Amino acid sequence: MKRLTCLLAALLCSSATIYAADDFIALDRAGATRVVNAASHTKPTIVALWSSECIHCKKNLKLFADMARVHPQLKLITIAVEPMEEGLAEPLDRLGVSGSRFAYGAEAPEALAHALDPKWRGELPRTILFDGRGGKVAFSGIITETIARASLALSAD
Amino acid sequence: MTIMRIGRLVRPAAVALLTLGCAVSVSAQAQQHEHGASVARPARPELGTSAAFAPDGMLYAVSKEGQHVLLHRSTDEGASWYAPVVVNADPEAVSAEGENRPKVAFTTDGGVLVSWTRPLTKRFAGEIRLARSDDGRRFGTPITVHRDRQEITHRFETMAITGQGQVVVAWIDKRDLEASLAEKRDYRGAAIYAALSDDGGRSFRPEVKVGDHSCECCRIAIANDTDGLPLILWRHLFEPNERDHALAKLGADGLPGGVRRATFDRWRVDGCPHHGPSLAVAADGTRHAVWFNERDGEGRVFYGRLQDGRVEAQRTVGGERAAHADIAVSDKRIAIVWKEFDGERTRLRADVSEDGGAQFRSMELAVTAGASDQPRVLRRGALLFAFWRTENEGMKGYWLR
Numbered sequence: 171m172k173r174l175t176c177l178l179a180a181l182l183c184s185s186a187t188i189y190a191a192d193d194f195i196a197l198d199r200a201g202a203t204r205v206v207n208a209a210s211h212t213k214p215t216i217v218a219l220w221s222s223e224c225i226h227c228k229k230n231l232k233l234f235a236d237m238a239r240v241h242p243q244l245k246l247i248t249i250a251v252e253p254m255e256e257g258l259a260e261p262l263d264r265l266g267v268s269g270s271r272f273a274y275g276a277e278a279p280e281a282l283a284h285a286l287d288p289k290w291r292g293e294l295p296r297t298i299l300f301d302g303r304g305g306k307v308a309f310s311g312i313i314t315e316t317i318a319r320a321s322l323a324l325s326a327d
Numbered sequence: 328m329t330i331m332r333i334g335r336l337v338r339p340a341a342v343a344l345l346t347l348g349c350a351v352s353v354s355a356q357a358q359q360h361e362h363g364a365s366v367a368r369p370a371r372p373e374l375g376t377s378a379a380f381a382p383d384g385m386l387y388a389v390s391k392e393g394q395h396v397l398l399h400r401s402t403d404e405g406a407s408w409y410a411p412v413v414v415n416a417d418p419e420a421v422s423a424e425g426e427n428r429p430k431v432a433f434t435t436d437g438g439v440l441v442s443w444t445r446p447l448t449k450r451f452a453g454e455i456r457l458a459r460s461d462d463g464r465r466f467g468t469p470i471t472v473h474r475d476r477q478e479i480t481h482r483f484e485t486m487a488i489t490g491q492g493q494v495v496v497a498w499i500d501k502r503d504l505e506a507s508l509a510e511k512r513d514y515r516g517a518a519i520y521a522a523l524s525d526d527g528g529r530s531f532r533p534e535v536k537v538g539d540h541s542c543e544c545c546r547i548a549i550a551n552d553t554d555g556l557p558l559i560l561w562r563h564l565f566e567p568n569e570r571d572h573a574l575a576k577l578g579a580d581g582l583p584g585g586v587r588r589a590t591f592d593r594w595r596v597d598g599c600p601h602h603g604p605s606l607a608v609a610a611d612g613t614r615h616a617v618w619f620n621e622r623d624g625e626g627r628v629f630y631g632r633l634q635d636g637r638v639e640a641q642r643t644v645g646g647e648r649a650a651h652a653d654i655a656v657s658d659k660r661i662a663i664v665w666k667e668f669d670g671e672r673t674r675l676r677a678d679v680s681e682d683g684g685a686q687f688r689s690m691e692l693a694v695t696a697g698a699s700d701q702p703r704v705l706r707r708g709a710l711l712f713a714f715w716r717t718e719n720e721g722m723k724g725y726w727l728r
Contacts, residue, residue: 222450223425223451223544223599224544224598224599225451225543225544225599226597226598226599253371276371278668278673278695278696278697278698278699278718279698280648280668280673280698280699281668281671283668284648284668284670288648289626291600291602291619291621291626291648291650292600292601292602292650293598293599293600293601293602293621293626294598294599294601295598296598310596310598310621311596311597311598312597312598
């Protein structure tokens, strides 16, 4: 019975495409390590760390949302560095931010932060940019489109 | 495990799985997929807690539980706690995580004061609240400290009792930013406002602006100068975007003196460090401070003695991941506490100096595998004491000998 139910769970959880787009995924340490593994990103990718209390984050999120609309090959991943709560999606929805949405899971915030970026000390926004060819660079604070494009190796349109 | 929010289509299946008692974590499975959906709400309390020793030596702590502030008391330095007292009888939102936490202070007429930030519905808006108890067991109706009642930012409050026995509360305030935006003018950061009470926290004078252009999101430090007047230290936003620290003193008339730059690390970032300073003034007037800044590309905790226009004996505290330091002074004795994640666990560490900060010896006080609050260092008479709340171990104290 146990084997059967776990098989059922695996089948359900592998059906990624059936999920609602505005939901969050609870991030654990293993997931954080995977998200920031440069080798796993074969396309230009933005991993944007933000929180609902971060007044500066919305500028970056707006920029990234606009860039994702212009560049279909650009992958956008957002990580709310706080637990999932009702209303957490509102800033992302309002700014039209697409892509996978993570929120901190039950593990200690320090452990998750360390797994995401050992050099990061909690300042927000924090952005990790992948060029899709193994290149990876991280920035604190608001960044410009020029810096983002260069870090992502995106051509100007 | 509680399902807080779950993908619309997967919800029935997930509920069925939980009913079947399958050991597979839905969220753990889902996060392996970039477009997974289910979220188990982390059962994580907001750990922001303050503590202080009362004049009679009892240890008090204030924390948040739901929509209430709780006052805890311990007669054995945190080894055990009495059942907590509810500070606000009527529930309301309370900020108590990260740089926010309720505060507790003791007035010269025997009152117990508790302050906190009440978040309002509008994003980033809040009010500074304060409740008084004459006996530490029954609190009066909370008051809002400031006269400005716009639904804007009044947050990140801190509270102290001055040497003259007045109550001083300082906070981050965005009324000047909002006014500038209404006139389509730029305004850098937020502002620091403060209010004084001459009657033990029963009422407050109209608030005064201490300084324009503070950082928006870092805790504020208050320490009494040798004349008993309050010194306020905060993370400032110097032009164009240097997030160093500034210091100001409230005069005997309650009016602020000039704003002086206190640190000179020149961390330029358009972001929120979420990392405020701490200040302690020795009997000889030396201003001992700890703060966090990025310098030469590395974010570090620093200790230094704040002089007029410079920092004396600045040095790093702890390792590369030291964070959220606090400082206290007792005669020539200085104690700094901080927490530091080692890759697996978070350690509570301390540096103690017996010679006014010329030399420090380091010690480890505790370690936790879970979430934790920022640590505090308290005084009881001439003794110094570290206080740390962790999710797994609760509220604990450690004498710094």
